[in-house]
Amino acid sequence: MKWLCTAICFLACPAVADVVVAARTIPAQTLIGPEHLFVRDLNVAGAISDPEAAIGLEARVALYAGRPIRPGDVGPPAVVERNQLITLHYQRNGLMISTDGRALGRAGPGDIIRVMNLSSRSTVSARIGTDGAGYVAK
Structure with a gap:
């Protein structure tokens, strides 16, 4: 019975995974490079887990230091500016x-x-x- 309680407690704990976070505050419209990112063990659903997936993209919104980066926060660099x-x-x-x-x-x-x-x-x-x-x- 003791092993059953241990198994249930183990399965109930949230899984921790590697997620990409901003190393410092990154303003919107900034091209993201390797110096802007680092990987941290966190429990965040939907966050980017591979830094290569964000490098070379552009920040769509301000990305704050230490916060996870989600796929909607970054995108391809703009080729068209407003009023162009x-x-x-x-x-x-x-x-x-x-x-x-x-x-x-x-x-x-x-x-x-x-x-x-x-x-x-x-x-x-x-x-x-x-x-x-x-x-x-x-």
């Missing part, structure tokens, strides 16, 4: 239309932001490509 002029592409059924637009937000590849079409002054949602252009889909 970009090319908008729309393609459907073999027809491709390109025009100029103004980014209404800051974004990295794969992010969806609002872009104002400079010809019609209407706003559309566009997925930003690695080339910095906005791709509009119906």
